[in-house]
Amino acid sequence: MPEGTQAVLNRRILEIDNSNLLHIIQKGQRVLDVGCGSGSITSGIANLVGLDGYIVGIDTSPHLIELAKRQYENIPNLHFQLADLYCYTSDQLFDVVSSARVLQWLAYPQKAIAQLVKFIKPNGMLSILDYNHQKIEWSPSPPQSLLNFYDAFLRWRADAGMDNCIADQLSTIFKNHGLNNITEQDHSEFTQRQDENFAENTSIWIKVAETRGLQMVQDGYFQEEMRRQAIVDYTSWIKNEGISMKLYLRAVTGQK
Numbered sequence: 372m373p374e375g376t377q378a379v380l381n382r383r384i385l386e387i388d389n390s391n392l393l394h395i396i397q398k399g400q401r402v403l404d405v406g407c408g409s410g411s412i413t414s415g416i417a418n419l420v421g422l423d424g425y426i427v428g429i430d431t432s433p434h435l436i437e438l439a440k441r442q443y444e445n446i447p448n449l450h451f452q453l454a455d456l457y458c459y460t461s462d463q464l465f466d467v468v469s470s471a472r473v474l475q476w477l478a479y480p481q482k483a484i485a486q487l488v489k490f491i492k493p494n495g496m497l498s499i500l501d502y503n504h505q506k507i508e509w510s511p512s513p514p515q516s517l518l519n520f521y522d523a524f525l526r527w528r529a530d531a532g533m534d535n536c537i538a539d540q541l542s543t544i545f546k547n548h549g550l551n552n553i554t555e556q557d558h559s560e561f562t563q564r565q566d567e568n569f570a571e572n573t574s575i576w577i578k579v580a581e582t583r584g585l586q587m588v589q590d591g592y593f594q595e596e597m598r599r600q601a602i603v604d605y606t607s608w609i610k611n612e613g614i615s616m617k618l619y620l621r622a623v624t625g626q627k
């Protein structure tokens with residue numbers, strides 16, 4: 372994850388940012404949260420299952436797993452583990468496997484889902500929340516320099532094997548892996564100027580330009596001068612003209 376996104380991850384709460392799980396998870400269940408970040412949503416899952424439940428959060432970031440362990444050490448049935456989902460093994464199966472905003476970053480999302488399915492008990496549920504980055508909406512349109520950067524970002528991601536439209540592929544992938552009772556819900560994230568966090572939410576693309584953008588320049592996808600210009604122009608858009616931004620997110624659930 373780009374540096375600087377930790378604050379965003381840490382502010383997320385189950386009831387708002389992974390609310391699809393509210394209708395799925397029940398008291399006493401065993402839940403696996405894959406790509407749990409700093410554990411803020413995972414701790415909400417712990418509240419839902421109560422002390423008779425059991426929750427494991429895994430993530431590949433040592434720094435985020437350390438933070439999660441520190442922040443939630445007082446919850447006895449909540450465990451965090453440094454692990455890559457492709458290599459993770461577990462001697463127990465889970466009632467619910469959840470993964471939010473993770474598959475967007477993976478080069479092999481089909482393989483990832485095959486892996487996630489392995490950890491679900493018979494009749495258990497898989498719930499994935501993810502983006503279609505091609506369906507982002509800004510109002511009014513941001514400066515051309517930022518749109519050029521965003522196009523290059525999607526190309527860079529696609530060339531690295533990431534699926535920019537993963538949200539809209541999930542139900543087909545679920546079917547291909549034999550899951551049943553598949554449901555889909557719109558969980559798009561909408562922010563508008565009057566929101567307290569409008570500047571922070573919309574500035575996600577500044578953080579991306581400042582971090583991934585450097586790599587994109589190194590990889591020849593964008594010119595350094597244009598990257599800097601996009602940051603300047605978009606900062607001004609956030610401050611002066613920006614009215615709203617919608618990130619397209621879908622929650623897809625299936626039963627094993």
Ligand SMILES: C[S@@+](CC[C@H](N)C(=O)[O-])C[C@H]1O[C@@H](n2cnc3c(N)ncnc32)[C@H](O)[C@@H]1O
Nearest residue numbers: 380383406407408430431432455456471472473
């Ligand atoms: C955008 S964050 C989402 C965090 C949290 N689920 C949320 O919705 O706020 C994606 C997380 O997935 C983790 N991640 C990426 N690839 C992973 C993998 N192969 N196995 C486990 N975690 C992974 C990253 O380290 C990061 O913390």
